[in-house]
Amino acid sequence: MNASARPLVLVAACALVDVDGRVLITRRPEGKSMAGLWEFPGGKVEPGERPADALIRELAEELGIEVKDACLAPLTFASHDYENFHLLMPLFVCRRWSGDVRPLEGQQIAWVRPVRLGDYPMPPADIPLVPILRDLL
Numbered sequence: 001m002n003a004s005a006r007p008l009v010l011v012a013a014c015a016l017v018d019v020d021g022r023v024l025i026t027r028r029p030e031g032k033s034m035a036g037l038w039e040f041p042g043g044k045v046e047p048g049e050r051p052a053d054a055l056i057r058e059l060a061e062e063l064g065i066e067v068k069d070a071c072l073a074p075l076t077f078a079s080h081d082y083e084n085f086h087l088l089m090p091l092f093v094c095r096r097w098s099g100d101v102r103p104l105e106g107q108q109i110a111w112v113r114p115v116r117l118g119d120y121p122m123p124p125a126d127i128p129l130v131p132i133l134r135d136l137l
């Protein structure tokens with residue numbers, strides 16, 4: 001698809017960081033696009049929704065945790081041309097939430113030191129985020 005014809009898709013995602021400084025990544029299940037790749041939890045922002053609210057909703061649905069707006073800080077973003085859409089993905093960081101992280105959608109999860117993120121195959125949009133996370137977290 002011609003780059004200028006690609007719809008812009010807004011996805012809010014999060015680097016959840018635990019007390020040991022490890023970051024949560026989740027594995028895209030079979031049957032989805034880019035199955036098997038590791039990504040940051042989050043999802044598409046619905047029309048009329050604020051990115052932070054979309055993220056809070058997705059973190060509750062996917063991982064069963066409650067995150068307060070004040071505990072989300074902007075970290076960086078990804079902007080990437082996929083074949084059929086352009087992905088714009090603000091990446092927030094969150095170090096405080098309530099509840100235990102549980103993979104509610106059957107997804108594999110991993111808590112990973114930022115220096116080891118490169119060991120996990122990720123979607124192309126996420127690759128430039130890895131050195132940024134290593135430097136900022």
Ligand SMILES: Nc1nc2c([nH]c(=O)n2[C@@H]2O[C@H](COP(=O)(O)OP(=O)(O)OP(=O)(O)O)[C@@H](O)[C@H]2O)c(=O)[nH]1
Nearest residue numbers: 011013032033034039040041042043044087123125126
């Ligand atoms: N949550 C999340 N999505 C990402 C990341 N990197 C990346 O390219 N994406 C893409 O952003 C979109 C997020 O959509 P989604 O999570 O709400 O929905 P989905 O996987 O069911 O969508 P899809 O099956 O239509 O691709 C997907 O196309 C996904 O591949 C990431 O780190 N986290």
